[in-house]
Amino acid sequence: MAPKPKIRELLQESACSHNKSRSGACNAPKPGATTGGCAFEGAQITLFPFADAAHLVHGPITCLGASWETRLTGTSWPGRDLTQMGFTTGISTNDVVFGGEEKLRSAIDHIVHHYAPEAVFVYSTCVTAMIGDDIDSVCRKATEAHGLPVVPVHAPGFVGSKNLGSRLAGEAVLSQLIGTREPEKQTPFDINLIGEYNVTGDMWQYTPLLEELGIRLLSTLSGDGRVASIRTAHRARLNVLVCAKSLVSLPRQMQERYGIPFISVSFYGKRDTSASILAIAEALGDAELVQRARALIAREETLLEQKLEPYRKIFQGKKAVLNTGGNKSWSIASALQDLGLEVVATSVKKATEEDRYKARQYLGEQGVLMTEPGQEQARIIDQTGADLLLAGGRSLFTAIKKRIAFVDVNQEKKKSYGAYLGLLNLAEDLNNALHNPVFKNVARRAPWEK
Amino acid sequence: MGEVIRRIDKPLQVNPFRLSQPMGAALAFLGIDGCMPLMHGGMGCTSFTKVFLTRHFCEPIAIQTTAVTDVTAVLDGGDGSIVEAVKNITAKVTPSLIGLHSTGLTETKGDDLRGIASQIDYPMVYVHSPDYEGGLESGWGKTTCALIEQLVAPCQQGRRNKVVLLPHVSLTPIEVEKLKEFIAGFGFEVQALPDLSTSLDGHLGEKQSALSSGGITVEAIRELADAGLILSVGDSMRLSAEALLKKNATLCHRHFPHLQGLEATDQLAACLLEFSHRELPPAGVIRWRKRLQDTLLDCHFALGQTRVLLVGEPDFLSGAAQLLREAGSQIRLVLSSVDSPQLDRLTADTVLVGDLEEAEKRQQDFDLVVGNFHTEALARRFGKGLVLRGFPNWEVVGNQLRNDQLYEGGSAFLCEVANAAERSRHGH
Numbered sequence: 121m122a123p124k125p126k127i128r129e130l131l132q133e134s135a136c137s138h139n140k141s142r143s144g145a146c147n148a149p150k151p152g153a154t155t156g157g158c159a160f161e162g163a164q165i166t167l168f169p170f171a172d173a174a175h176l177v178h179g180p181i182t183c184l185g186a187s188w189e190t191r192l193t194g195t196s197w198p199g200r201d202l203t204q205m206g207f208t209t210g211i212s213t214n215d216v217v218f219g220g221e222e223k224l225r226s227a228i229d230h231i232v233h234h235y236a237p238e239a240v241f242v243y244s245t246c247v248t249a250m251i252g253d254d255i256d257s258v259c260r261k262a263t264e265a266h267g268l269p270v271v272p273v274h275a276p277g278f279v280g281s282k283n284l285g286s287r288l289a290g291e292a293v294l295s296q297l298i299g300t301r302e303p304e305k306q307t308p309f310d311i312n313l314i315g316e317y318n319v320t321g322d323m324w325q326y327t328p329l330l331e332e333l334g335i336r337l338l339s340t341l342s343g344d345g346r347v348a349s350i351r352t353a354h355r356a357r358l359n360v361l362v363c364a365k366s367l368v369s370l371p372r373q374m375q376e377r378y379g380i381p382f383i384s385v386s387f388y389g390k391r392d393t394s395a396s397i398l399a400i401a402e403a404l405g406d407a408e409l410v411q412r413a414r415a416l417i418a419r420e421e422t423l424l425e426q427k428l429e430p431y432r433k434i435f436q437g438k439k440a441v442l443n444t445g446g447n448k449s450w451s452i453a454s455a456l457q458d459l460g461l462e463v464v465a466t467s468v469k470k471a472t473e474e475d476r477y478k479a480r481q482y483l484g485e486q487g488v489l490m491t492e493p494g495q496e497q498a499r500i501i502d503q504t505g506a507d508l509l510l511a512g513g514r515s516l517f518t519a520i521k522k523r524i525a526f527v528d529v530n531q532e533k534k535k536s537y538g539a540y541l542g543l544l545n546l547a548e549d550l551n552n553a554l555h556n557p558v559f560k561n562v563a564r565r566a567p568w569e570k
Numbered sequence: 571m572g573e574v575i576r577r578i579d580k581p582l583q584v585n586p587f588r589l590s591q592p593m594g595a596a597l598a599f600l601g602i603d604g605c606m607p608l609m610h611g612g613m614g615c616t617s618f619t620k621v622f623l624t625r626h627f628c629e630p631i632a633i634q635t636t637a638v639t640d641v642t643a644v645l646d647g648g649d650g651s652i653v654e655a656v657k658n659i660t661a662k663v664t665p666s667l668i669g670l671h672s673t674g675l676t677e678t679k680g681d682d683l684r685g686i687a688s689q690i691d692y693p694m695v696y697v698h699s700p701d702y703e704g705g706l707e708s709g710w711g712k713t714t715c716a717l718i719e720q721l722v723a724p725c726q727q728g729r730r731n732k733v734v735l736l737p738h739v740s741l742t743p744i745e746v747e748k749l750k751e752f753i754a755g756f757g758f759e760v761q762a763l764p765d766l767s768t769s770l771d772g773h774l775g776e777k778q779s780a781l782s783s784g785g786i787t788v789e790a791i792r793e794l795a796d797a798g799l800i801l802s803v804g805d806s807m808r809l810s811a812e813a814l815l816k817k818n819a820t821l822c823h824r825h826f827p828h829l830q831g832l833e834a835t836d837q838l839a840a841c842l843l844e845f846s847h848r849e850l851p852p853a854g855v856i857r858w859r860k861r862l863q864d865t866l867l868d869c870h871f872a873l874g875q876t877r878v879l880l881v882g883e884p885d886f887l888s889g890a891a892q893l894l895r896e897a898g899s900q901i902r903l904v905l906s907s908v909d910s911p912q913l914d915r916l917t918a919d920t921v922l923v924g925d926l927e928e929a930e931k932r933q934q935d936f937d938l939v940v941g942n943f944h945t946e947a948l949a950r951r952f953g954k955g956l957v958l959r960g961f962p963n964w965e966v967v968g969n970q971l972r973n974d975q976l977y978e979g980g981s982a983f984l985c986e987v988a989n990a991a992e993r994s995r996h997g998h
Contacts, residue, residue: 148641151638152634152635152656153652153659155612155617180590180702181590182619183618185613186962187622202640206944211702224581227581229581230580230581231584241957242908246643247678250675250678278640287787429911514630528724
């Protein structure tokens with residue numbers, strides 16, 4: 121089991137803005153009125169992108185059976201992409217009665233023998249936590265026997281939300297991997313990317329630009345990640361936390377332990393991408409680097425503007441309503457504004473205090489911050505004469521009823537909308553949606569309807 | 571008949587395709603109109619299931635969780651979280667039924683579902699579905715059984731022209747509809763339990779519902795015993811048929827392991843002719859039988875030289891194997907998610923209960939794979955032909971509209987497999 125004081129500490133993360141204003145922000149889920157994933161899923165999201173490590177789920181079939189091969193996290197790892205494989209002890213009634221430690225031990229042996237991973241992450245789950253399997257001991261012995269890190273991850277689903285699970289995964293990496301190896305070389309511009317999972321290759325939209333500036337990715341947690349690199353992460357000059365608030369504990373603790381400063385950035389849209397590149401350069405504290413960064417930003421923005429030119433005319437005067445969660449409530453809004461659309465409303469239902477603040481900054485005083493988007497969005501579309509609704513599939517019917525174009529915001533899980541080039545993908549998809557007659561066609565009345 | 575390997579000595583599953591019992595239970599409840607499936611477990615069990623089914627059907631999925639935490643797992647006997655969940659659900663919506671089903675977590679702590687359900691004053695059916703045993707089929711089958719045992723009113727006599735269809739979990743919404751129409755064509759009134767054909771068939775509804783929209787009504791379930799004939803399809807549905815027989819001893823029961831291919835469809839047609847006292851089926855059925863005969867001949871050359879790997883749930887495997895065998899396919903390897911009596915009946919060289927790692931080990935034995943989304947990487951890795959079937963099938967739209975059953979669906983399936991086999995032989 122995860123130690124209780126640790127969980128409490130993670131729930132009251134001091135670097136988390138909502139913990140300053142409200143207490144119990146990450147409180148227990150409400151039976152019968154809860155959506156969203158569990159701590160195990162959070163841990164999985166955070167660590168699975170390590171494609172050179174095997175991810176062994178010690179639990180019944182539900183935990184892995186419904187969740188493997190679900191996220192398109194790109195990797196350049198030349199070996200077999202273990203992220204897209206599923207390993208589970210798939211415990212049975214027998215294991216529940218007699219314990220699953222022996223099975224777990226043999227499962228680790230099987231994986232090391234057949235797949236030669238760089239490390240094995242072992243995830244506890246609700247059932248194996250309940251039956252009290254000593255996963256730490258099994259992992260410790262396996263580490264010695266095989267001479268590679270076998271890392272226990274204590275984030276059984278029932279301890280809390282996805283966010284908490286991500287933090288617990290960060291804890292596992294901090295306590296078991298970071299600082300266990302020295303890098304072959306060091307540069308003054310070594311950074312760690314934290315909370316970037318490279319879904320649909322998002323990070324590859326901007327990492328070549330950082331490299332061009334001479335900024336070196338020492339390690340990532342965990343997009344296109346390598347176990348060998350994350351072990352050296354304590355030697356970085358800067359931690360860069362990308363969009364994901366869930367991992368904020370880790371850079372804060374690394375700052376305390378290793379004196380590494382951290383900054384929080386976003387690579388959605390032109391302005392945020394430029395601001396982030398500049399912020400990284402500035403945080404590394406080299407005047408020449410900052411100058412190079414400014415030049416690169418100017419070059420990239422000019423290039424992008426040229427490519428966006430044809431879209432500008434199309435998007436001019438178009439109004440969009442955005443209904444999504446978390447940091448997307450402002451980051452996508454920012455990207456839409458970069459394309460020349462007016463964002464008349466955004467949902468802040470699932471956003472943190474800081475997200476709400478940023479959303480207000482981007483939308484201005486006129487913009488509507490929707491707290492109950494399900495009820496509000498139809499009315500706002502009418503009032504503002506919006507042309508486009510960006511939301512999850514649940515809102516599709518609102519768009520059809522209002523006869524306006526619809527964009528599924530979850531498309532980004534299939535296609536990168538990140539950084540400068542991703543903005544072009546977004547522009548193309550918005551353009552296609554605005555010109556697609558399907559929403560009006562579907563709204564046709566049947567001949568027998570009055 | 572080849573060898574059947576029911577148990578591999580292996581401490582883990584690598585690239586598993588076995589799915590969980592609670593997921594099967596939830597899906598069965600989604601075949602009931604206005605139902606709210608309530609999974610008793612951690613919120614992750616429900617979230618994974620919801621996302622899984624949403625992606626498979628491209629439809630919003632109604633389901634709620636009792637959101638058991640580490641604290642309530644120890645301190646609560648289950649009643650606290652279930653009572654609160656029911657309160658919170660009914661504060662917002664009014665389900666016709668709440669479908670309470672357990673998970674490994676709550677079975678490990680040993681919650682008394684029956685006791686709790688009896689204390690709650692709301693229409694509710696409960697089912698024990700731990701995910702450390704069984705699978706998708708058994709979760710679906712157990713739930714159907716529970717629905718019958720807990721809802722159906724006992725009856726002394728039945729109406730001869732009413733048929734109860736009990737379809738297994740791998741039948742798509744449109745397949746259930748096709749079976750219902752086929753049976754109705756012989757003059758019967760048909761009720762299917764569960765009935766996904768009107769709930770998850772991918773229809774555009776007027777409004778986003780928080781409950782299942784479509785399916786058999788609770789009222790119709792209560793009156794199921796008032797029938798003349800039960801048709802169970804798939805071995806996982808045998809127990810449900812037996813449960814219904816207990817409600818009305820005068821009912822007749824015919825069991826079909828599957829309804830794919832010429833022979834099985836002939837058997838169903840013969841059965842329906844017998845019970846309807848008719849000489850001939852509808853003209854359309856006669857026509858489709860001829861088309862299937864022709865398709866079998868058209869496909870036999872391509873399929874006769876194709877060595878097939880079948881992956882999936884036992885009731886699905888049984889039908890697909892039979893249909894492909896009728897056209898001469900060589901069924902080299904069958905991988906089943908769980909054990910089942912179906913496995914002994916399969917005409918295949920090797921039948922194995924296992925994971926996709928076993929398929930990799932034996933990849934030289936087959937040219938074409940029929941299986942779920944997870945077999946795509948396998949097929950690509952080894953350059954095999956691929957026909958996607960089963961749960962999950964995430965990257966493909968139209969899963970709910972696909973029909974492989976009876977004369978008509980059999981023709982479509984054979985053509986699809988034959989074309990895929992030819993394409994892969996020519997390296998596309």
